[in-house]
Amino acid sequence: VxxxxxxxxxxxxxxxxxxxxxxxxxxxxxxxxxxxxxxxxxxxxxxxxxxxxxxxxxxxxxxxxxxxxxxxxxxxxxxxxxxxxxxxxxxxxxxxxxxxxxxxxxxxxxxxxxxxxxxxxxxxxxxxxxxxxxxxxxxxxxxxxxxxxxxxxxxxxxxxxxxxxxxxxxxxxxxxxxxxxxxxxxxxxxxxxxLDAAEQQRLVHSWNQTTEAYPTERGIHHLIEDQARRSPDAPALVFGTTTLTYAQLDARANQLAHALGEQGVGPDVLVGICIERSIEMVVGLLAILKAGGAYVPLDPEYPQERLAYMIEDSGIQLLLSQQSLLASLPVAGIQLIALDQPALWLDGYSRESPNVALNALNLAYVIYTSGSTGKPKGAGNSHRAVVNRLSWMQQAYGLGANDAVLQKTPFSFDVSVWEFFWPLMTGARLVVAAPGEHREPARLIDTIGRHAITTLHFVPSMLQAFIHEPGVQACASLTRIVCSGEALPLDAQQQVFAKLPAAALYNLYGPTEAAIDVTHWTCIDEGADSVPIGRPIANLGTYVLDAQLNPVPAGVSGELYLGGVGLARSYHRRPALTAERFVPSPFVTGERLYRTGDRVRQRADGVIEYLGRLDHQVKLRGLRIELGEIEARLMQHPHVREAVVLVQGGKPLIAYLVHAGEAPTDLKAWLLGSLPEYMVPTHFIALPKLPVTANGKLDRKALPAPDAAQPQAFVAPQGDLQTALAAIWSDVLGVEQVGQDDNFFELGGDSI
Incomplete structure (x- = not known):
């Protein structure tokens, strides 16, 4: 026995x-x-x-x-x-x-x-x-x-x-x-x-041999200043019909940096910036860094309540914006500067770089992401972490003076960091897309052709829309397509190979808490059933661990932990959350590991495959969403007693509600007052009670699909036009039946 x-x-x-x-x-x-x-x-x-x-x-x-x-x-x-x-x-x-x-x-x-x-x-x-x-x-x-x-x-x-x-x-x-x-x-x-000693060595050390010598003791703006001295007359920044040379961009940013210094901006001082894509946006970001400060991007499309919270939580005392937005910003007691006011106001300031003593560990930016507690949280990254990331990217993909990078990612998303600064530190052209252009594949194709764009980024969902757009084969100038933010579907990879054979496709992965990206993969047709996220970038370590922080064998799934110089400094003003997510490394004395919450496994060759989340965080259109934040907000409504939000049945976001008293009729509008549009559920389903398992936990699998929960009389499309339109919706949205009374967005459609 x-x-x-x-x-x-x-x-x-x-x-x-x-x-x-x-x-x-x-x-x-x-x-x-x-x-x-x-x-x-x-x-x-x-x-x-x-x-x-x-x-x-x-x-x-x-x-x-x-x-x-x-x-x-x-x-x-x-x-x-x-x-x-x-x-x-x-x-x-x-x-x-x-x-x-x-x-x-x-x-x-x-x-x-x-x-x-x-x-x-x-x-x-x-x-x-x-x-x-x-x-x-x-x-x-x-x-x-x-x-x-x-x-x-x-x-x-x-x-x-x-x-x-x-x-x-x-x-x-x-x-x-x-x-x-x-x-x-x-x-x-x-x-x-x-594990035996050889296997432990391979998993922990051999697969993390990523040491490279980069100028990580310098600031991001220092590398851009170096390039401005090397090629002062080369085109640096393009927006619409306006082009600035490296010398002009550097001078304007220097003048603004001196002005910011007079307002108390210096190392680790946070400066808000709420502005649409423009020349002024790039000048403002660069000037904040030159003054020694760290920028906090505030998307002008966010609801007023969310902007007000981010302004208060970040503690900023100075906000850079544009004249058309000033009246609508919730900025009582905050100093405002409109960057698009007549340029004469900067004439009295020096065009030389400010002499600011900067430590490599000083913050470069604080970017806010969705938070499970109901409020967004800010992750602060240092100059050292970002310089390491940009230096690796240049070593891996090699931009030059003949390259043009399209900046189209909202600057509240950390991918925008490399879009802004990588081309400017390498002598390439930074082409800034017009506001809203990132949502329209046809306009992107036109912009790529007009500016001979060689390099751009897509979240995979947008890549799929772009690659199926008629005329995409005309984008012959593209040599690099970078994907991140979501899992890259194998079909999207194959479509890029077929329609844009001259463009290399790169799949990158990384959370906001670790300076943009931490793993890389050059896409190839290797006959696999998924696209890996690859191996760690330079000076980063990746560890696949179990709940006790033991390395798991290759082929076994575990949680991905990150180490190395790319980690964020902390969550802004959240020491408890920082301690929970950034834990002492059991492998390198004195270092930290970041718990990503992502479930992955390593192949026999060390390449990492992404399998999904260990929690209820999701990503839609490349944007991180903590479902708990939406649930917490719904529970604040006086007529909602219980709420759970999830992605189910191919629909974007579905909210299941148990009402308290009369049924609320204004939930979408009410949520839009505090949450960005992409976090507002498409479906709201009322239930008498939420299903639970035998041990009393929420039974998510028992929640009804939207169509089953909200049956409605089907009215068939009439005539050739309606029938054709219904067939298109059915194909695009993956639904079996589309009727006259159906709403495109409620069926799961979005701007992409």
Missing amino acids: TLFMLLLGAFNVLLHRYTGQGDIRVGVPIANRNRTEVEGLIGFFVNTQVLRTELTGQTRVAELLQGIKEHALGAQAHQELPFERLVEALKIERSLSHTPLFQVMYNHQPVVADIASVSTASGLELALVEWQGRTTQFDLTLDTYEKSGTLHAALTYANDLFDTPTIERMARHWTRLLQAMVLDGEQRIGELPM
């Missing part, structure tokens, strides 16, 4: 470490003990029992083994109950793809006779024949048996789920766990060693 407990216990720990699940269910065959009832019969008289083990990384080995013993003895007390009756009683949904209740089997035989030593009176000769199973009923089966005083084990696996190297590695890990459990029953299972 003790050996059985130990072997099964180690197997349970292995499954826990490989899957990250705390509820492990293993099938165990039990021979029928009523031999008199089946004597004389031929057949398979083994019943299967399900041994369920609940464990965490804090569970001690002795506690685990005692629990297995109790569960096994309890199960054997009811072993006459056939497994099929158990499945029927529990009303388990049956599937041809897997067995119910469990997918892993464990079978132990205490003693197996040595066939070679068996003799027969009849003279029959017995010989041992090697047997190889060709089929398996389960995803994975572990067989152990005792023979001639030795313990033997075999793993049988479904080869459409596992490959041989993975199973061989799993066998080694099980053996190491078993050895560690024998040594000390008081160890916590999350601390049991599973």
Whole structure:
């Protein structure tokens, strides 16, 4: 019994470490003990029992083994109950793809006779024949048996789920766990060693050999000033029909920087900037950096309430904007400067660079992202982190004087940082798209052609709209297309290869908390079923860990942690949240790791594949959305008692509500007063109560799909025009039926 407990216990720990699940269910065959009832019969008289083990990384080995013993003895007390009756009683949904209740089997035989030593009176000769199973009923089966005083084990696996190297590695890990459990029953299972030294070295160190020497002790603006001295007369900034040379841009930014210095701007002083894309936007951003300050981008399309919160939370005392926006900004007590006022007001200021003592760890910007507590949070990144990121990008992709980068990403999204500053530090042209142009593929195609754009960024959803736009093949000047912000679909990659063969496609990944991007992948047609996010960029480290911060083996999913010089300094004015998300590194003394909340796995070559989120954060159109922020805001409505928001059934955002009293009729307009448009749900579904699981938790899978929750009479389209339009909507939105009374946006449409 003790050996059985130990072997099964180690197997349970292995499954826990490989899957990250705390509820492990293993099938165990039990021979029928009523031999008199089946004597004389031929057949398979083994019943299967399900041994369920609940464990965490804090569970001690002795506690685990005692629990297995109790569960096994309890199960054997009811072993006459056939497994099929158990499945029927529990009303388990049956599937041809897997067995119910469990997918892993464990079978132990205490003693197996040595066939070679068996003799027969009849003279029959017995010989041992090697047997190889060709089929398996389960995803994975572990067989152990005792023979001639030795313990033997075999793993049988479904080869459409596992490959041989993975199973061989799993066998080694099980053996190491078993050895560690024998040594000390008081160890916590999350601390049991599973990897050997070579595997630990490869996962933690070898795949993170990214050291490069970059000028990270200098500020972003210093690198741009260097370029202005090298090519003063070269075109630097283009917006509409206006072009500034490097010398002109540098001089205007210097003058504004001196003016900002008079207003108290210096190292680590935050300066707000709320302005539409324009020449003044770029001059303003560069001037803030030259003055030693850090900019806080405030999107003028945000609701007044959200802008007011960001202004108050950031603590800015100075806001740069434009004359058309001044009257509408919630800026009581804040000093305002309109950057588009007549330029004469700067004439008295020096055109030379300000002499500001700057530390590489001083902030360059604070960008606000959605927050799970109901309020956005600001992540502050240093000059060192950004310079490292931009220097790596130049080393990897090499911009030159003949290149033109299109800046079209809203500056409240951190991708805009490299769009603004990478071309200016390398002698390329920065072409700023007109306001709103980033949403219209046809206008983008025209801009790319007029300005001979070579490099631009897309979130994958926008890339898909762009690549299907008629005439996209005319964008022959494109040599680099950079994607990030969302998972890149394989189909989008293939479409780029087919329609823009001269353009290299790069898939980058990174959170706002780690200076734009932390991994990179050059897209190739390698026959895979997804597009990886790649390997860490220079001076960054990536670690795939379990809940106890143990590295997980290649091929096993875990949470992605980030380390190195790219990490943000902190969340602005949120020390508790900073401590929760930025944790001490168990691998490098004195360094921090950032917990991304992203679930990934590493291939055998170290390349990282993105699998999804571990929480309820989502990304729509490349913008991070904490669903908890929307839920918290909904709960503030006087007629909403409960609320849950999710993405389901191909629709963007769906809100499920339990009303308090009369049903609210103004929820969309009410939310738009405090949340940006992309965070307002498309569907609002009223329920008498939210579904819960047996343990009282919200059962998200039981929430009804929008069409099922809000049935309405279908009115068929009439005439050729309506029929054609309905067919287009059906194809684009992926819905089966479109009627006369349907609303494009409520069906899931958006501006893209």
